[in-house]
Amino acid sequence: xxxxxxxxxxxxxxxxxxxxxxxxxxxxxxxxxxxxxFNPEFITNILPRLEWHALxxxxxxxxxxxxxxxxxxMMDDDLLRxxxxxxxxxxxVEGAMICPNCKHIYPILNxxxxxxxxxxxxx
Numbered sequence: 001x002x003x004x005x006x007x008x009x010x011x012x013x014x015x016x017x018x019x020x021x022x023x024x025x026x027x028x029x030x031x032x033x034x035x036x037x038f039n040p041e042f043i044t045n046i047l048p049r050l051e052w053h054a055l056x057x058x059x060x061x062x063x064x065x066x067x068x069x070x071x072x073x074m075m076d077d078d079l080l081r082x083x084x085x086x087x088x089x090x091x092x093v094e095g096a097m098i099c100p101n102c103k104h105i106y107p108i109l110n111x112x113x114x115x116x117x118x119x120x121x122x123x
Contacts, residue, residue, distance in 0.1 A: 001092065001112075003087065003090065003092070004055060004059060004087055004092075005050075005088060006113075007024065007058050008050055008054055010023075010113070010115070012024065012102060012104055013115075014104045014117060014121045017102040019101065021102070022054065023051065023054035025098045026098075028096060029062055029092050030094040030095060032093050033090060035089060043080050043083050043084050043087070044080070052071035053069070055067065059090070064086055066082040067082060092111065093108070094110075094111075104117075
């Protein structure tokens with residue numbers, strides 16, 4: 001399943017698409033919520049690797065408004081739980097991810113993103 005933690009790592013790799021290729025926009029997504037065990041240490045450790053603005057925007061695109069647009073300097077327990085929910089409990093089952101630059105569409109079917117490119121798109 002595509003989770004927002006995964007989405008936060010994906011960028012477009014179409015030949016010639018080297019700028020403004022992250023984050024991929026989410027379109028027509030269907031989501032499932034799946035409970036996951038809360039691990040505050042994991043959330044704290046993954047935080048420096050995340051692109052906050054992309055994550056907060058992706059969360060809004062799937063209907064979750066629990067993250068502030070700007071990353072807070074201090075993380076309290078409520079914010080860690082909200083971050084846990086956004087990163088690990090929201091699963092994208094169907095839809096598409098679209099490059100903001102070249103508009104290439106990466107479909108998501110049965111929770112699996114198709115990131116394969118046609119031969120002429122490989123750089």
